[in-house]
Amino acid sequence: MECAVSTDEFDLDARWTLHPQVALREESFGALLYHFGTRRLSFLKDVTVVEVVRALPDHSSARSALAAAGVETIDMYSKALAVLADSQMLVRA
Amino acid sequence: MTTLAPARLVDQFELGLAAPICLTWELTYACNLACVHCLSSSGRRDPRELSTRQCKDIIDELERMQVFYVNIGGGEPTVRPDFWELVDYATAHHVGVKFSTNGVRITPEVAVRLAASDYVDVQISLDGATAEVNDAVRGRGSFAMAIRALENLADAGFSDAKISVVVTRHNVAQLDAFKALADRYGATLRITRLRPSGRGADVWDELHPTAGQQRELYDWLVAHGDGVLTGDSFFHLSAFGQSLPGLNLCGAGRVVCLIDPVGDVYACPFAIHEKFLAGNVVADGGFEAVWQHSDLFTELRSPTTGGACARCSHFNACRGGCMAAKFFTGLPLDGPDPECVRGFGESALRVEREVPKPAVDHSRSIPLMVVNRPPRRRCDENPLSEFG
Numbered sequence: 001m002e003c004a005v006s007t008d009e010f011d012l013d014a015r016w017t018l019h020p021q022v023a024l025r026e027e028s029f030g031a032l033l034y035h036f037g038t039r040r041l042s043f044l045k046d047v048t049v050v051e052v053v054r055a056l057p058d059h060s061s062a063r064s065a066l067a068a069a070g071v072e073t074i075d076m077y078s079k080a081l082a083v084l085a086d087s088q089m090l091v092r093a
Numbered sequence: 094m095t096t097l098a099p100a101r102l103v104d105q106f107e108l109g110l111a112a113p114i115c116l117t118w119e120l121t122y123a124c125n126l127a128c129v130h131c132l133s134s135s136g137r138r139d140p141r142e143l144s145t146r147q148c149k150d151i152i153d154e155l156e157r158m159q160v161f162y163v164n165i166g167g168g169e170p171t172v173r174p175d176f177w178e179l180v181d182y183a184t185a186h187h188v189g190v191k192f193s194t195n196g197v198r199i200t201p202e203v204a205v206r207l208a209a210s211d212y213v214d215v216q217i218s219l220d221g222a223t224a225e226v227n228d229a230v231r232g233r234g235s236f237a238m239a240i241r242a243l244e245n246l247a248d249a250g251f252s253d254a255k256i257s258v259v260v261t262r263h264n265v266a267q268l269d270a271f272k273a274l275a276d277r278y279g280a281t282l283r284i285t286r287l288r289p290s291g292r293g294a295d296v297w298d299e300l301h302p303t304a305g306q307q308r309e310l311y312d313w314l315v316a317h318g319d320g321v322l323t324g325d326s327f328f329h330l331s332a333f334g335q336s337l338p339g340l341n342l343c344g345a346g347r348v349v350c351l352i353d354p355v356g357d358v359y360a361c362p363f364a365i366h367e368k369f370l371a372g373n374v375v376a377d378g379g380f381e382a383v384w385q386h387s388d389l390f391t392e393l394r395s396p397t398t399g400g401a402c403a404r405c406s407h408f409n410a411c412r413g414g415c416m417a418a419k420f421f422t423g424l425p426l427d428g429p430d431p432e433c434v435r436g437f438g439e440s441a442l443r444v445e446r447e448v449p450k451p452a453v454d455h456s457r458s459i460p461l462m463v464v465n466r467p468p469r470r471r472c473d474e475n476p477l478s479e480f481g
Contacts, residue, residue, distance in 0.1 A: 023187065025112065025159040029105040032114065034161035036189055036212060041114065041161075043102055 010062070010082035012074070017057035017093040026050065033089050042089055049080055057093050103340060106348050109394035112158040112384065114348045115324075117362040120148070120176065121168040121354050122455035125197050128220070128231045130259060130300060133353070133365055134291040135168040136457035141355045145175040147375060151352065152179070154380050155188045162189030166362070168354065168455075171198035177206075184212040193218055193257060195235060196242025204242075204249035216255040216283065217242050222270035226263050230300075243278040254280040255322065259287050260310060261300045268313050272321070283322035286329075288363040289421040289431070292456060294448065297422070304439070307432060308333065329414040332407035332434045342412050346371065346393035350384065353453075358383045360393060363417035367452045400427025407435065414438075423448040 018024065021037040030044040031053075044050050052062075052069045059065040062081060063074075071077050084090045123138035124131070143151070155163065163183065170176055171194050183190050191214040199207075199215070207213055217239050221227030224236035246254045256275045258264065264271075268284070275282040289297035302310060311330040314323070318338055325339035340348070345361035352358055356374040359365055371387035374380045384390065402413045414430020422431045423446035429437035 023159060023161060025161070027105075027110055028108075029102075032110075032161075036161070036187075039162075039189070039214070045102065 010078050010085055011092075012063040012066075012078060013061045015057070015060055015093040016062050016065075016081070016085070016090045018053065019088055019091045022089050024050070024053070033084070035087070035089055038088060040087055040089075042084065042087060044080075049077060052077065052081075053084070053090070056090070103342050106340060106342060106344065107394070107396065109347045109390065112160050112381075113350050114161075115164065115344065116155070116160050116162075116350060116352070117164045117166060118151075118352045119166050119168060119354050119362075120170040120179070121173050123172050124167060124169040124195075125172065126169065126195050126232050126235055127457060128235075128292070129296045130220075130230060130261075130287060130291075130293040131456075132288060132291040132293055132363055133166075133168065134451055134454040134456050137455045138168075139355055139455060143354065143356050143375070145178065147356065148175070148179050149182055151356075151374055151380055152183050152186055152188055154374075155183075156186040158381055158384075160188060162191060164362075165190055165192040167193075169195055169197060180213060184210060190214070191216060191255075194242070195231070196239045199242035199245050201245045201249065204245040204251055207246065208249040208251040214253075214255065215246060215251065216257045217246075217280075218257045218259075219271075219274075220259050220261065221264050222267035222274055226267065229263070230261065243280065247278045247280075252279060254278065255283045256280050257283045257285065260284050260302060261287055262302055262306060263300070265302050265306045265310055268310075268317075272317065281320070281322060283324065284326070285324050286326040286415070286418075288415070288417055290363040290417050291365060291451060291454075294421050294451065301432065304434075304436065307434060311337075311434075329411045329418075329430045329432055330434060331410040336410060341410070343414075343416050345369070345416055346390040350390075352380065358387070360389065361417060363415070364420065365451075365453050366420070366449065368420065368449070369417075398427070400425070402427070402429055402437075405429075405435070405437075421449065422446075 019035060022033055022035045025032045030046050031050045033042040048069055052065050055065045055068060056062060066074060066077055081090060119133055121138055121142055122135045124135040127136055170192055180190050189212045193216040196217050207215060219227055219239045220230045227236040243254060258271055272282050287293060287301050307330060311333045314327060314337055327337055328341040331337050331341055349361050350358055351362045352374060358371045358374060360369040371389040372383035377383050399408050399413055402408050414433060416426055418431050419426050424431055424441050429441055431438040431442055
């Protein structure tokens with residue numbers, strides 16, 4: 001449940017997916033992510049980011065997944081995805 | 094934490110979740126030790142203990158609800174003959190296991206087995222960094238037993254065991270020594286708060302850290318907090334200044350709960366009392382039904398006003414502290430924590446109050462004495478002797 005700060009730019013043009021050891025549980029506010037390998041828990045704090053995370057593997061790039069979800073504030077979501085990538089919740093597909 | 098919306102996660106958590114984040118499951122009340130501060134007043138096995146099948150049914154349900162892991166404890170959970178079978182069943186069903194043990198069954202063979210699993214965490218309980226301090230609370234020989242378990246785990250290549258310490262008046266000065274002990278075995282230190290729950294109610298007055306020691310503990314946590322786990326135990330200390338890592342709220346019935354060995358569901362591991370009993374997994378239609386619909390949990394998830402604490406400038410930091418600590422010291426639930434850092438708990442404790450009696454007690458009584466007296470009649474030995 002620690003706060004993570006992203007060190008790298010998130011590659012919006014790559015294809016991403018949830019790490020195979022990560023489970024996603026939906027909650028009314030968004031979702032919980034749990035990584036069975038690192039034992040880390042993360043929170044997705046709105047339903048749009050849940051939709052984006054779920055759709056990532058179906059898109060050739062994260063940018064396309066964000067567009068499909070109708071996201072306009074790309075920067076904010078890109079930062080959130082970067083944090084998830086840093087904590088190995090997301091990996092390149 | 095992934096932050097997007099400005100809404101505070103804590104506010105969401107106060108309203109409860111679809112499933113707990115942190116579920117404690119005491120598998121048995123049986124224990125080889127008799128620690129003076131045992132939260133669950135363990136000792137004797139309860140004859141109504143859930144069967145292997147019933148435990149597996151609970152695991153199936155936890156898998157469906159996506160409860161990612163369970164914290165298994167007791168009693169001493171490893172004394173259940175089906176303990177390893179249940180651990181394997183849980184991990185095979187996507188429910189990770191963290192279990193707490195005094196080390197009694199962590200032989201070299203078991204350690205090798207544990208080292209081979211990716212989804213099992215082990216927590217060895219130790220309440221003193223020396224045998225003298227530890228054994229005074231946990232019983233003679235318990236320090237050596239815990240150290241042997243840590244050695245066996247380290248020798249087997251088990252990485253990152255946890256050493257779990259309940260902070261008391263007598264070991265608070267040993268925090269650095271505990272850290273060194275953890276480092277020696279490649280383990281992580283986990284420290285938690287002494288609760289006046291179970292047999293802890295009988296010793297809390299003498300064992301809980303003094304006001305000065307609480308400050309020491311807070312300073313130590315601020316300095317070392319990153320490498321030390323606390324299970325969110327010390328959120329009441331956040332009122333000293335900066336907030337400690339973690340959620341900083343009472344998660345009882347909201348993000349946390351306890352399943353006891355007979356399937357009773359309580360709001361938190363420190364609240365084994367009928368006042369905090371939400372239901373039973375067998376009698377009330379399963380765990381999910383109790384978690385989502387019990388009257389008690391619905392009530393705990395309604396917004397709190399803060400009562401007497403609401404006007405305190407630190408209320409946002411400590412949220413009134415620990416419900417169980419208040420209840421078992423006979424303090425009102427909407428007032429200050431008995432260890433309130435501003436001292437409001439201490440003054441509340443000086444007022445006449447009624448401390449609730451423990452509702453569930455599996456402590457072993459005084460050992461039975463063998464009476465060595467010759468039989469006076471033949472039928473004292475065998476009631477059927479006259480009918481031979």
